[in-house]
Amino acid sequence: MQEMIRVAVDAMGGDNAPDEIVKGAVEAVGLRRDIKVFLVGKEERIREKLKAYSYGEEQIEVVEASEVIETAEPPVAAIRKKKDSSIVVGLKLVKEGKADAFVSAGSSGAVLVGGQLLVGRIKGVERPPLAPLIPTAKGVALLIDCGANVDARASHLVQFAKMGSIYMEHVVGVSNPKVALVNIGAEEEKGNALVKETFPLLKECRDINFIGSIEAREIPHGQADVIVCEAFVGNVILKLYEGVGAVLVSKIKDGMKTSLRSKIGGLLVKPALKETLKSFDATEYGGAPLLGLKGLVVKTHGSSKAQEVKNSILQCVTFKEQQIHDKIKENIIREEG
Amino acid sequence: MQEMIRVAVDAMGGDNAPDEIVKGAVEAVGLRRDIKVFLVGKEERIREKLKAYSYGEEQIEVVEASEVIETAEPPVAAIRKKKDSSIVVGLKLVKEGKADAFVSAGSSGAVLVGGQLLVGRIKGVERPPLAPLIPTAKGVALLIDCGANVDARASHLVQFAKMGSIYMEHVVGVSNPKVALVNIGAEEEKGNALVKETFPLLKECRDINFIGSIEAREIPHGQADVIVCEAFVGNVILKLYEGVGAVLVSKIKDGMKTSLRSKIGGLLVKPALKETLKSFDATEYGGAPLLGLKGLVVKTHGSSKAQEVKNSILQCVTFKEQQIHDKIKENIIREEG
Numbered sequence: 001m002q003e004m005i006r007v008a009v010d011a012m013g014g015d016n017a018p019d020e021i022v023k024g025a026v027e028a029v030g031l032r033r034d035i036k037v038f039l040v041g042k043e044e045r046i047r048e049k050l051k052a053y054s055y056g057e058e059q060i061e062v063v064e065a066s067e068v069i070e071t072a073e074p075p076v077a078a079i080r081k082k083k084d085s086s087i088v089v090g091l092k093l094v095k096e097g098k099a100d101a102f103v104s105a106g107s108s109g110a111v112l113v114g115g116q117l118l119v120g121r122i123k124g125v126e127r128p129p130l131a132p133l134i135p136t137a138k139g140v141a142l143l144i145d146c147g148a149n150v151d152a153r154a155s156h157l158v159q160f161a162k163m164g165s166i167y168m169e170h171v172v173g174v175s176n177p178k179v180a181l182v183n184i185g186a187e188e189e190k191g192n193a194l195v196k197e198t199f200p201l202l203k204e205c206r207d208i209n210f211i212g213s214i215e216a217r218e219i220p221h222g223q224a225d226v227i228v229c230e231a232f233v234g235n236v237i238l239k240l241y242e243g244v245g246a247v248l249v250s251k252i253k254d255g256m257k258t259s260l261r262s263k264i265g266g267l268l269v270k271p272a273l274k275e276t277l278k279s280f281d282a283t284e285y286g287g288a289p290l291l292g293l294k295g296l297v298v299k300t301h302g303s304s305k306a307q308e309v310k311n312s313i314l315q316c317v318t319f320k321e322q323q324i325h326d327k328i329k330e331n332i333i334r335e336e337g
Numbered sequence: 338m339q340e341m342i343r344v345a346v347d348a349m350g351g352d353n354a355p356d357e358i359v360k361g362a363v364e365a366v367g368l369r370r371d372i373k374v375f376l377v378g379k380e381e382r383i384r385e386k387l388k389a390y391s392y393g394e395e396q397i398e399v400v401e402a403s404e405v406i407e408t409a410e411p412p413v414a415a416i417r418k419k420k421d422s423s424i425v426v427g428l429k430l431v432k433e434g435k436a437d438a439f440v441s442a443g444s445s446g447a448v449l450v451g452g453q454l455l456v457g458r459i460k461g462v463e464r465p466p467l468a469p470l471i472p473t474a475k476g477v478a479l480l481i482d483c484g485a486n487v488d489a490r491a492s493h494l495v496q497f498a499k500m501g502s503i504y505m506e507h508v509v510g511v512s513n514p515k516v517a518l519v520n521i522g523a524e525e526e527k528g529n530a531l532v533k534e535t536f537p538l539l540k541e542c543r544d545i546n547f548i549g550s551i552e553a554r555e556i557p558h559g560q561a562d563v564i565v566c567e568a569f570v571g572n573v574i575l576k577l578y579e580g581v582g583a584v585l586v587s588k589i590k591d592g593m594k595t596s597l598r599s600k601i602g603g604l605l606v607k608p609a610l611k612e613t614l615k616s617f618d619a620t621e622y623g624g625a626p627l628l629g630l631k632g633l634v635v636k637t638h639g640s641s642k643a644q645e646v647k648n649s650i651l652q653c654v655t656f657k658e659q660q661i662h663d664k665i666k667e668n669i670i671r672e673e674g
Contacts (some may be wrong), residue, residue, distance in 0.1 A: 074526075137584045150521070150529035184487070184572040189411075192487035192569045217576035220584040232529045233573055235521040239554035240574060244581040247474045247557040248617055252589070255613030256606050265605025269592075272599035276592030280585055 004036040007316045008090040008099040009309065011041035012068045013106025014302045018042075021105065022049040024309025029059040031310075035317060038063045038099055040090040065089035068106075071302065075109030075148070079117060087111060091118040094295035101296035101316035103287075105304040112148045115290045115297040122325070124332035125292035127152065129160045129231075130299065131167065132288035134241055135280045138222030142168045142177075145231045146238050146288065152230035154197040157181070158205065162331050163291040164226040165208045170322040171289075171315065176209050180224035182233055183213035194230060202228070207331065242281075249277055287312040289319070292328060296320070341373040344653045345436035346646065348378035349405045349423040350443025351639045355379075358442065359386040361646025366396040368647075372654060375400045375436055377427040402426035405443075408639065412446030412485070416454060424448060428455040431632035438633035438653035440624075442641040449485045452627045452634040459662070461669035462629035464489065466497045466568070467636065468504065469625035471578055472617045475559030479505045479514075482568045483575050483625065489567035491534040494518070495542065499668050500628040501563040502545045507659040508626075508652065513546050517561035519570055520550035531567060539565070544668065579618075586614055624649040626656070629665060633657070 009025050011018045018041060025037045036059050039046050043064040050060065067085040069078045079088060087106055091114045093099040102119075104111050112130060121128055129145030144164040145152065152160075161179050168177040181202060183191045190213065191199065202210045214224050216237065229237065252273075256266030287308065290297040296319045300312045319325075346362050348355045355378060362374045373396050376383050380401040387397065404422040406415045416425060424443055428451045430436040439456075441448050449467060458465055466482030481501040482489065498516050505514040518539060520528045527550065528536070539547045551561050553574065566574070589610075593603030624645065627634040633656045637649045656662075 137587070182573065184569055195569075215576050216573040217580040217583075219577065220580040232521055232532075233570060236519065236553040236570055236573055237577060239552050240556065240577050241581055243554040243557040244578055245585060246554075248582060248585055248614075250474070251613050251617055252610060255609045258609045258612075262606045262609035265602040265607075265609075268602025269599045269606060270602075272592045272595045272602075273589060275595075276588050277585075280588055 004034055005317050005320045006036045006038065006099045007313050008038040008040055008063070008093040008102045009313065010086045010090050010102070010104035010106050011039040011046050012065070012086040013104040014300070014304050015105075016303070016305055017105065018046055018049055020305045021309050022046060023053070023306035025060060025313065026050070026053040026055045027306055027310040028313035029055055031314070032317070033059070035059060035313065036061070037313065038090070038093055040065050040093070041068070041086040042066065063089060063093065069110045071107045073107065073110070075107065075113040078107070078110050079114045087114050088118065091115060091297070094119050094297070099295070100320050101298065103298045103300060103309065103312045103316060105300045105302055105309070108299055109148060111297060111299045112290060115293055119293045119295050119297060122292050122294055122329050122332065125328070126159060127156045128290050128292040129163065130288050130290050131164055132238060133172070134219075134238065136220055136222030140172065141219065141222060141225055141227050142172070143227045143229070143234055143238060144291075145229065146234035147231045147290070150230065150232045152194070154194060154201055157194070157198045157228055157230065158201045159292070159332065161202055161205065161208055161210070161226065161228045163328050164228065166324060166327045166331065167289060167291060168225050170324055170327065171318050174225050177225035178211045178223070179208045179226040179228060180211050180214035182219075182227060182229035182237070183215065186213050186215060245277075245280060287315050289315070294325075296325070341371055342654050342657045343373045343375065343436045344650050345375040345377055345400070345427040345430040345439045346650065347423045347427050347439070347441035347443050348376040348383050349402070350441040351637070351641050352442075353640070353642055354442065355383055355386055357642045358646050359383060360390070360643035361641075362397060362650065363387070363390040363392045364643055364647040365650035366392055368651070369654070370396070372396060372650065373398070374650065375427070375430055377402050377430070378405070378423040379403065400426060400430065406447045408444045410444065410447070412444060412450040415444070415447050416451045424451050425455065428452060428634070431456050431634070436632070437657050438635065440635045440637060440646065440649045440653060442637045442639055442646070445636055446485060448634060448636045449627060452630055456630045456632050456634060459629050459631055459666050459669065462665070463496060464493045465627050465629040466500065467625050467627050468501055469575060470509070471556075471575065473557055473559030477509065478556065478559060478562055478564050479509070480564045480566070480571055480575060481628075482566065483571035484568045484627070487567065487569045489531070491531060491538055494531070494535045494565055494567065495538050496629070496669065498539055498542065498545055498547070498563065498565045500665055501565065503661060503664050503668065504626065504628060505562050507661055507664065508655050511562050514562035515548045515560070516545045516563040516565060517548050517551035519556075519564060519566035519574070520552065523550050523552060582614075582617060624652050626652070631662075633662070
């Protein structure tokens, strides 16, 4: 019998749960016979939604979880208290080896904390980074770390660079990905204490293609494939991408309403503009992996629809097929030894 | 006799020196009889340019400086070695009390380092922050600090908040400016060690209107008037603003070329679009003050043209008229006492 790739999915997480989550899961299993999805959450509601679809019965299993962790809840307390929440139950499936991966559009904090507490880190990995893909002029780049672990050390950033490089090469498919360190200037002597300590360590890494410092201005131009930074800076980059994009787009729309001429022009460019803006929307590339854990945990955007849920499940499949977990383990152990 | 406001201007700094610098100086003195500009740089070249204009002879004085600091030069070494550079000579005019302010479109690093070394800090000011204005959906916000001083302490950030608030209120004209601390979440318990230490200190400040944390996503929406952060994060914000804006605009332009329909539309919206994008271009708000020094030092964008140079000179006039220097001094001393 063919080996199944088993993905636990938080059916209760995000703005469009459970409808879009269930739909995405059905779409994913429809693409490949070797995917099995555990839909974790309120069984009755999930079964109600599943009725609308036809799919391979053995490919979707509903796992009851009576509680839901809300976005506003303090993550650590929520993970400890709500033992029967979809996030805790889903993560435990990974921990117990019943699932290879867990996907959630729910509380970022709870997924991050829960991933570390429940699934656990690969031996040797100091910190599991959250690594979303962000759009660039040339495609996408992996921004690592955007997680909840602030005040990182140089050794953490070196591991981020290695794990990010493995992910970008084998999951996203960029060969020999260019790795850069976020800095406030291109020269080696620039930067804060953390960057100055990290730079020479990255230069010494023979298993990554380190191209040096990258200034924030160059990130959207796509100068590097793996953007290494500590989580506070990563969070600022990710959120400012969204903020500047959103405000600029709304300004452009307002600008097109200033005269009759521009109004007519606006109507004509609208479809093309929509496509363009979509390709540069940071929220479109949902599915950020939390790397370095004993199983894959993927956080998709809270506003994820079926398409993003499906893509996140497929991302888990590639992750498993490419044995990223083993590659990270080997890479970290090689360094340690 | 009327008291003159004396501004030293680096005639050799930036991409468009000396032509646009000289033009900007002439335009500034043409607006007000009480402005005196010292054009610092290669006398012969400056005089050659000045010939093209008519202006009040007593309002512009050329001060010879035979050397130029290039952008690529390491700042500290450049300031020490090139004693007869336009930046060193200009800053010395401020130090010696011969000028009230110094404006340069030249090397940021050299202006920052030179400002501290040559002009010196106001007693009690721990670090002089560089504070550019960035565009927002509601107008502009002051981003403080974007300077060369990384690895700031909480006490520095508190002073940045105060100095930024004074500047925003009295120079930019925003009454009771809203001050926010850049953070990775809105809750008080979020953040890295620096932010967690700074937050309660800002809450205690009675002389600023502290509204709490701000996530990077909200900055472009204009939720706060003074955005407080340490220099590394400030630099990332400023440069990412530019980068995301530039790439998005070029994508939009490309998008408009995809079909005949969108091409025609593109032609119609072009003028309106141009205006809109200009209003959201971070480089348009040149003239970042280096606050907390014994005289005003203003760094304008390297690509500044006459208009930005003129505006920067006028900014120095407002700074002097509003006695910002005294206000900062009083505020810092009050706290110390």
